[in-house]
Amino acid sequence: MTLSTPHSTEMSNEHIDLILRFSRRGLFILLLTFLWLGATVVGIAFWPNSVLAKWPAVVPWLFPVVMVLVMFALRIPLRGRWPSRSHKLKLILDDEFRRSNLARAQGAAFAVVVAAQVPLALLVLHLPARQAVIGMAGTTMSLGLVTLTALFLIFDRE
Amino acid sequence: MEERGLRNTLKVQRAIQNLTQAELAAIAGVTRKSVNAIETGRMVPSILLALKLARALRVTVDTIFNLDGGLPSTSADGTEPYAGLE
Numbered sequence: 001m002t003l004s005t006p007h008s009t010e011m012s013n014e015h016i017d018l019i020l021r022f023s024r025r026g027l028f029i030l031l032l033t034f035l036w037l038g039a040t041v042v043g044i045a046f047w048p049n050s051v052l053a054k055w056p057a058v059v060p061w062l063f064p065v066v067m068v069l070v071m072f073a074l075r076i077p078l079r080g081r082w083p084s085r086s087h088k089l090k091l092i093l094d095d096e097f098r099r100s101n102l103a104r105a106q107g108a109a110f111a112v113v114v115a116a117q118v119p120l121a122l123l124v125l126h127l128p129a130r131q132a133v134i135g136m137a138g139t140t141m142s143l144g145l146v147t148l149t150a151l152f153l154i155f156d157r158e
Numbered sequence: 159m160e161e162r163g164l165r166n167t168l169k170v171q172r173a174i175q176n177l178t179q180a181e182l183a184a185i186a187g188v189t190r191k192s193v194n195a196i197e198t199g200r201m202v203p204s205i206l207l208a209l210k211l212a213r214a215l216r217v218t219v220d221t222i223f224n225l226d227g228g229l230p231s232t233s234a235d236g237t238e239p240y241a242g243l244e
Contacts, residue, residue, distance in 0.1 A: 013180040016189060096207050097192040158194055 016088050022078055023092065024153065029070050031149040036063075038142025045127065045135030101155035109148035116143055163226045169197045171215045171222055185214040 043052025055062065092098065120139055124132040172182050172193075179197070183190045187210060195201035196211075203211065212219045 013184060013190065017180075020189065020191070091187060092189055095189045095192055096204060097189065097195045097201050100201060156191070158191060 012088065016092065018078065019088060019092055022074065024156070025074055027149055027153055029074065031146065031153065033067070034142060034145045034149060038138065038146060041134065041138025041142060045124070045131050045138060048131070098156060101152055104155055105148050105151035108151050109144050112147045113140055113144040116140065164202060164223060165226050166196060166199070166223045168193070168211065168215075168222050171217055172197075175215055177215075182211070182214055186210040 039052055040056060043050050047053060117140070120136055124135045127135060172179070175182075177185075179193045180190045183193045186193070186207070188207065192201065192203075192207070193211075196203050208219050208223055212222055215222065
């Protein structure tokens, strides 16, 4: 086992912490995105005349523009040091704590999605078939993704 | 997610070696979060990670991880446990 110098180890740890912070911020933005898109789908299914349902037709450029701006803002602290294939990124992705938290979040999200099916079916019962399908599918996906991301962020905190 | 009955002395062993969480994490090939989670009892590491940590700290695994109360000196039927294994 070769040990690096204290200075290089310190630099490496700083960089890993930076990537971890970037990852958490990115996941938080992803959570907000899922909430935004989920609310839109729910709006289309349950309240087709609301602002929630109509914004994609009125300002179709809003979502991509916001996403691009957010991505640029997120990458500013990295100052171009994104380690696309570095061992640091592999270390973070293979990290045992991260993987166990992801597995716990996946299990819980699956349970929430399964448990939500009957209440959801009762909710869309009075809707026309097309809206009911959009409502069920959209709400299920949004609920699963929001639960997964939120629980992962909670479990993975220090 | 603390495992009942499992104790660890990772923090103590790390202090003996005069290592920070980040330094130990770098040697063992994990993130500082993992080391922190193990030290605070929020995570029970896999055998592989336990071995890596033990090697990084130059101690045996059971120096870091041990069962609360230790192992029974005799089994339920009165015989010596692990007899004949040596």
